Amino acid sequence: MLCGGQRSALGGTFFEPTIVADLTPEMRVAREEIFGPVAPIFRFSSEEEAIRLANATEFGLAAYFYSKDLGRVWRVSEALEYGMVGVNTGAISTEVAPFGGIKSSGFGREGSKYGLEDYLEIKYVCMAGIGR
Numbered sequence: 001m002l003c004g005g006q007r008s009a010l011g012g013t014f015f016e017p018t019i020v021a022d023l024t025p026e027m028r029v030a031r032e033e034i035f036g037p038v039a040p041i042f043r044f045s046s047e048e049e050a051i052r053l054a055n056a057t058e059f060g061l062a063a064y065f066y067s068k069d070l071g072r073v074w075r076v077s078e079a080l081e082y083g084m085v086g087v088n089t090g091a092i093s094t095e096v097a098p099f100g101g102i103k104s105s106g107f108g109r110e111g112s113k114y115g116l117e118d119y120l121e122i123k124y125v126c127m128a129g130i131g132r
Contacts (some may be wrong), residue, residue, distance in 0.1 A: 033059040055081045061101035064090055
């Protein structure tokens, strides 16, 4: 553990932001959906390996990565199996963007115009010969 990991002064189930390193894909933190201020750090040798490691989970709510290479940004964003991807930012939620995951992290979207589509029924009406 590089830092954090202690219970917060707020009490309850609150913890300090935590960074853990030297992890392996077999560890629980790599296989479970973590909702907390935890940054697990994994080593990888190539872009392809990083994508494979990131996708090797049944969950897919959100993924985040940092890059200055625009080609890499597009390749990795497209290859990540997540409903939302943050590039060079951790603040990805906004009312104008759809919120939701894939795989075991959910189906459908909340927010934005896309979040409304799950509640709408589309009807096609074809009319001809009216007013003849």
